[in-house]
Amino acid sequence: MKTIIRAAAVAFVATAAFGTIALAGPRDKPAQGKSVGDKDYQWNAGGGEQDEALHLKPDLKNGRDVYEVCAACHLPEGWGLTDGTFPQLAGQHNKVIIKQLADIRALNRDNPTMYPFALPDQIGGPQAIADVAAYIGTLKMNPEPGMGDGKDLEHGKKLYKDNCARCHGDHGQGDNAKYYPRLEGQHYNYLVRQYQWIKEGKRRNANPDMIKQIQWMTERDTKAVLDYVSRIKPPADKIGPKGWKNPDFE
Amino acid sequence: MFVNPLIRPLAVAALLAVAAAPALAADGKQLFTDKGCVACHGEDANTPLDVGYPRLAGQNAEYAFTQMKDIKSGARANGLTAETMKPILDEVSEPEMRALADYLATLPRLAGTGPAGAGKKLYMTKTCVACHGKDGLKPVLKTYPAIGGQEKAYLLTQMKDIKSGARKNGATNAMQPVMHLVTEAEIEPIAEFLANVK
Numbered sequence: 001m002k003t004i005i006r007a008a009a010v011a012f013v014a015t016a017a018f019g020t021i022a023l024a025g026p027r028d029k030p031a032q033g034k035s036v037g038d039k040d041y042q043w044n045a046g047g048g049e050q051d052e053a054l055h056l057k058p059d060l061k062n063g064r065d066v067y068e069v070c071a072a073c074h075l076p077e078g079w080g081l082t083d084g085t086f087p088q089l090a091g092q093h094n095k096v097i098i099k100q101l102a103d104i105r106a107l108n109r110d111n112p113t114m115y116p117f118a119l120p121d122q123i124g125g126p127q128a129i130a131d132v133a134a135y136i137g138t139l140k141m142n143p144e145p146g147m148g149d150g151k152d153l154e155h156g157k158k159l160y161k162d163n164c165a166r167c168h169g170d171h172g173q174g175d176n177a178k179y180y181p182r183l184e185g186q187h188y189n190y191l192v193r194q195y196q197w198i199k200e201g202k203r204r205n206a207n208p209d210m211i212k213q214i215q216w217m218t219e220r221d222t223k224a225v226l227d228y229v230s231r232i233k234p235p236a237d238k239i240g241p242k243g244w245k246n247p248d249f250e
Numbered sequence: 251m252f253v254n255p256l257i258r259p260l261a262v263a264a265l266l267a268v269a270a271a272p273a274l275a276a277d278g279k280q281l282f283t284d285k286g287c288v289a290c291h292g293e294d295a296n297t298p299l300d301v302g303y304p305r306l307a308g309q310n311a312e313y314a315f316t317q318m319k320d321i322k323s324g325a326r327a328n329g330l331t332a333e334t335m336k337p338i339l340d341e342v343s344e345p346e347m348r349a350l351a352d353y354l355a356t357l358p359r360l361a362g363t364g365p366a367g368a369g370k371k372l373y374m375t376k377t378c379v380a381c382h383g384k385d386g387l388k389p390v391l392k393t394y395p396a397i398g399g400q401e402k403a404y405l406l407t408q409m410k411d412i413k414s415g416a417r418k419n420g421a422t423n424a425m426q427p428v429m430h431l432v433t434e435a436e437i438e439p440i441a442e443f444l445a446n447v448k
Binding site: 072073081085112113115116117122 | 377381391394424428
């Protein structure tokens, strides 16, 4: 009798286990990475696909093909939407694109809308990351990015110089080597959203130094500084002509 | 022959496990009747009792399963789900939901009457197509619904509820951030187009 009971118990466990295996498989997401604020969180810890992609020789032709998926939202020109729903990718540093894309698909940065399109079965492995980042690097920037109301720019300029320029550069150019993004010419509403998420800890792959740096800023400060930086004109050789359409997607 | 008494229960277990799984999947059709689903969604899962109820035939199994789970847990509570459907799902276990979802996915979806109005262009340009695929029939993830051929009033309600936040379960967090791109007036032609997909 005991044996029967034990067999039934094992059977139950086994069925449960088999059941789990049947439910698992390709639909499973990777385990979520550490978030800023977690113990042992390290900003830009590197490793994984980020490092792999950085060391691969990009293929621009494949980059164009991969970018077709991105173009549905970020537009064929990489200009994003001026209302900030989708950021401008054109002009962004190669290492920033690689890191953010690798972070989104490794679930180190939450982006439910973009997540499926960042997956390997949609675009490919680390080589695809290298390729699409290189392709994005060929795109010229939107000459008419979204901006704020322009009413508090002097205040914004001072705030920027004192708080942001050290990392993001004196005109918001960022720093490719350090993975700091270009801010100049980015859509204002996108900057506001990301800034807010970084401040609140919702942007999980944020740099803790920046979180500290901006904690004390008021709503007025935020609007002023982001309006200021979104209006800085990137170098002329990085900007595309008004109304340009990307011939690669015609 | 000597059989180690520790191994024997494992062998029995393996047999039971193999026997249990297929029996469950085949139950989907029976469950669809027994649990009362047919009353509202129709025997073919394509003939809803009333305007605004979804067609279920041909739906992605993973999506259908998630919705049943979320309605039962209360994570999805928009429209009639909380008052009408939750009490029914309270009597349905997760393995039964899985069997129902697998069964529904095998049923043929209802083909619509053909292209309709301005909706298709909106569907293509408001980013809907990126996730739900051509004609709303090729979702990019298994957890996303097929929406081509869906009941029009149901589509209208879901778009509005996801936009307003009344529905916020599961993967709607991927859709909500783009819904401000679609105005109230544009929701109707999009629903019209999708409901009529051939």
